[in-house]
Amino acid sequence: MRKIEKDIVVVGAGPAGSMTAKWAAQGGADVLMIEKRQEIGSPVRCAEGISKHWVEEVGITVNNKWVAREVRGAKIKSPSGHTFLVDEKNAGNEVGWVVDRVLFDKALAADAARAGTEIMVKTSATSLIWENGKIAGVRAQTYGEPIEIRAKCVVGADGYESQVGRWAGIDTSLKADDIDTCYQYRLTGIDYDPDYCEFTLGSAAPGGYVWIFPKDEDTANVGIGVQLSKVKHPADPKMYLDKFIAKRPGLKKGQPLEAVAGAVSICAPLDSVSMDNLVLVGDAARMIDPITGGGISIGCIAGMCAGKVLAKGVKANDLSMNTLQEYETMWRDRLENKQWRNWMAKEKLTTLSDETLDKIVHTFSQYGVEKLSVQDLLAVIKRHHPELVKEFEELI
Numbered sequence: 001m002r003k004i005e006k007d008i009v010v011v012g013a014g015p016a017g018s019m020t021a022k023w024a025a026q027g028g029a030d031v032l033m034i035e036k037r038q039e040i041g042s043p044v045r046c047a048e049g050i051s052k053h054w055v056e057e058v059g060i061t062v063n064n065k066w067v068a069r070e071v072r073g074a075k076i077k078s079p080s081g082h083t084f085l086v087d088e089k090n091a092g093n094e095v096g097w098v099v100d101r102v103l104f105d106k107a108l109a110a111d112a113a114r115a116g117t118e119i120m121v122k123t124s125a126t127s128l129i130w131e132n133g134k135i136a137g138v139r140a141q142t143y144g145e146p147i148e149i150r151a152k153c154v155v156g157a158d159g160y161e162s163q164v165g166r167w168a169g170i171d172t173s174l175k176a177d178d179i180d181t182c183y184q185y186r187l188t189g190i191d192y193d194p195d196y197c198e199f200t201l202g203s204a205a206p207g208g209y210v211w212i213f214p215k216d217e218d219t220a221n222v223g224i225g226v227q228l229s230k231v232k233h234p235a236d237p238k239m240y241l242d243k244f245i246a247k248r249p250g251l252k253k254g255q256p257l258e259a260v261a262g263a264v265s266i267c268a269p270l271d272s273v274s275m276d277n278l279v280l281v282g283d284a285a286r287m288i289d290p291i292t293g294g295g296i297s298i299g300c301i302a303g304m305c306a307g308k309v310l311a312k313g314v315k316a317n318d319l320s321m322n323t324l325q326e327y328e329t330m331w332r333d334r335l336e337n338k339q340w341r342n343w344m345a346k347e348k349l350t351t352l353s354d355e356t357l358d359k360i361v362h363t364f365s366q367y368g369v370e371k372l373s374v375q376d377l378l379a380v381i382k383r384h385h386p387e388l389v390k391e392f393e394e395l396i
């Protein structure tokens with residue numbers, strides 16, 4: 001069987017994998033990134049919304065090729081139609097640009113390649129190689145040929161359906177309450193406001209929301225996330241979305257260019273995402289904002305943290321937890337508190353009735369909200385409806 005030797009093997013060429021590969025290679029590591037699909041970035045299972053504020057931090061150069069649409073902000077809608085607007089700068093991790101994920105993911109992989117990463121597509125990891133009780137690489141199939149990739153560290157960047165963590169014995173399992181099942185159309189020929197990302201809360205999308213993310217003047221990603229524990233039949237998310245579209249004449253007249261189904265984790269941060277000679281990043285590590293279901297920015301930031309630490313480990317010839325502990329510290333310092341807070345907020349939000357959501361959104365529309373952060377929103381509610389904040393006492 002063909003054998004390949006590398007310092008680092010990254011499994012999965014999504015945003016988190018490419019970012020990890022780039023930062024590790026830039027730091028001097030010999031990196032191979034493998035991707036099971038034949039085309040990086042395709043097919044897309046994403047609403048494609050990102051904010052602008054983190055992009056520079058992780059070293060991404062903005063390119064008009066992958067920016068499909070720039071938006072002014074977010075429109076949040078209550079079940080009965082109250083609406084408040086938040087400016088793009090303050091609207092959270094998914095609002096700013098709507099990207100073309102096929103081109104965005106390829107651009108990130110190209111950055112990793114420019115830094116020295118070797119990339120293999122149509123190459124699927126099938127199991128871990130263990131040697132003397134230690135992880136020593138992965139077995140894979142490339143164009144149907146079995147190969148062994150020996151590496152000092154394996155990076156599991158294999159997304160929501162990740163197997164790498166499971167193979168290593170890291171518990172990445174999810175409760176039904178901590179999963180949103182999603183369905184999305186790319187609708188064209190619609191009448192809508194192409195300057196705002198729109199989010200509709202309440203029973204239209206039990207435990208989740210309906211989104212409209214603009215792609216151009218008359219085309220948008222129109223999708224829904226429904227909490228898995230509230231799904232009675234696998235076709236429910238599509239049924240809720242179809243109902244929502246049928247009630248909006250501007251959307252109803254549209255035609256679908258594509259339809260996609262997928263899922264996101266909306267859980268609290270995992271206790272550990274690394275062990276000797278292995279790290280998990282991005283969706284594979286359940287790094288997703290539990291309120292919005294957005295994970296591109298978080299995956300990229302964690303990928304940068306992982307890549308920097310892996311490069312150090314390669315230089316020191318130590319990829320045990322001695323070195324990798326720094327990755328845990330770095331990503332937790334940067335991301336963990338917000339994931340915890342938003343998970344606790346999600347636990348409460350998903351229990352609120354349409355009437356309560358109407359009251360809350362009406363309050364925001366009357367008094368304004370500067371920033372779409374759990375703390376800022378709660379401060380406004382506390383000022384005007386202290387009785388509602390009782391539900392969220394531990395978050396304030």
Ligand code: FAD
Pocket residue numbers: 011012013014015016017034035036037041045046047048049050093094123124125126157158159160162163182183184223261262263264281282283284288293294295296297299
């Ligand atoms: P992925 O992008 O999933 O990449 C993982 C890669 O690993 C894939 O290319 C896969 O083919 C590959 N792979 C898997 N197994 C193997 C294997 N065994 N061997 C080799 N390769 C393998 N986030 C946002 O920020 N904004 C949004 O608007 C947004 N909308 C979303 C809408 C929907 C419907 C869904 C489902 C998700 C959405 N997300 C959004 C979440 C976002 O898509 C993910 O958080 C993001 O893609 C995570 O990046 P990643 O690199 O961790 O994983």
